[in-house]
């Protein structure tokens with residue numbers, strides 16, 4: 001049995017991210033869209049393994065949100081919606097990002113992201129101070145106390161707070177000149193060229209337009225939906241009535257959304273066509289604080305059930321609230337390029353339903369039998385990007401390990417419940433009846449699990465291939481199998497091997513990949 005003992009740390013974050021992207025391509029997870037035509041910027045295709053991983057993430061979310069809650073139901077609304085939807089929701093007027101161009105490099109940036117990245121650099125300085133102090137004080141180090149008392153850290157933190165507060169106010173007041181002034185005062189340079197020669201800041205609407213109808217005169221201007229949420233709001237009463245739903249209840253939906261992002265350079269982190277998994281939870285007005293806390297905690301538990309490392313998550317409460325929200329937080333994940341938003345949890349008040357009432361002229365109210373009164377429900381939203389979740393899982397899983405025999409192995413330690421293939425069946429050699437036995441094992445197991453079959457190359461190389469593919473178990477059929485009906489099971493993460501009876505295989509795989517076992521960790 002092979003053994004590993006140390007991790008080979010990938011040289012730096014950039015390096016790690018490059019490896020993630022090339023591994024995703026090489027192992028059939030993610031391809032650039034229309035690659036033969038040199039691709040389309042920030043648009044990607046999920047390949048044979050990627051589509052399985054993505055489906056499994058979606059299922060894991062759906063099970064936790066819909067199947068496990070008797071007061072949450074699903075919906076699949078269309079991508080195209082009546083254009084008034086987007087006037088009511090505020091997207092036509094306010095779904096803008098502030099953009100700024102660099103006059104020398106001709107590169108375009110999001111002004112708020114340039115400022116946030118500047119703050120992230122100050123935050124790195126805080127992290128360094130903490131790491132230094134941790135080393136100095138050893139076991140007695142109290143991080144919370146240190147960051148709340150150390151003058152240097154407090155100075156850095158104050159600087160971050162002042163910058164973000166000013167940016168929030170300027171954006172809120174549409175004072176774009178001040179956003180530019182802030183960039184200049186902070187001497188923020190183009191990250192690619194170092195130039196500080198900036199244009200004015202302008203607003204840019206992120207919605208993609210399209211047309212409905214065959215003749216030019218009668219065509220109707222539509223938008224590709226920039227979020228799935230509005231499909232839920234406009235169906236609120238249909239679902240409530242037909243499903244006899246009682247408040248509090250939720251409607252969940254997964255589906256494509258489209259945003260003409262200004263800067264989209266981070267692989268599948270920021271795409272122009274992406275998939276969201278959203279749940280809108282309709283509640284009694286006045287109970288939003290309680291439900292906000294509830295969903296914050298519940299969603300964080302869902303993330304942690306996957307075992308990607310507790311230290312890789314944090315909440316980021318919003319200072320600047322969107323026009324529809326009275327509280328908002330992001331669940332941030334430590335991607336290869338640092339902590340970034342993975343999921344948003346928003347207390348949306350009755351903004352959306354009231355707006356749709358006003359623009360449609362139809363009542364969207366709920367009659368509460370206990371209160372004997374009608375009201376417009378408040379809404380608590382949980383909204384996660386499926387592609388960002390994919391990137392979180394995939395980048396966290398990709399590791400290089402140094403083995404005892406001085407070789408390295410690339411291993412994709414995907415949570416077994418999400419892995420595209422749950423096991424690979426490998427006949428030791430391509431003759432003597434072993435492939436037939438292996439194929440029979442595949443045929444028996446494939447009713448319940450996605451199973452790979454591989455007979456090419458030496459078995460060691462096949463193990464490596466399955467490691468890099470993220471397959472949690474390999475099942476090897478050898479000559480002894482013909483006599484004792486036993487096979488060797490090899491575990492991806494520990495490389496431990498054990499001899500088991502063929503009829504035990506189903507239970508062994510189930511134990512590793514059963515959704516119930518994973519979700520019960522919540």
Ligand code: ATP
Pocket residue numbers: 227259261268269270271272274275276341342343344383384385386387388
């Ligand atoms: P960001 O600040 O990163 O642009 P956002 O706050 O606009 O994101 P929301 O409108 O809250 O994002 O959307 C909910 C979720 O959808 C996000 O948490 C993210 O996971 C995902 N998402 C948003 N925009 C994109 C995108 N362009 N590509 C991939 N996923 C996205």
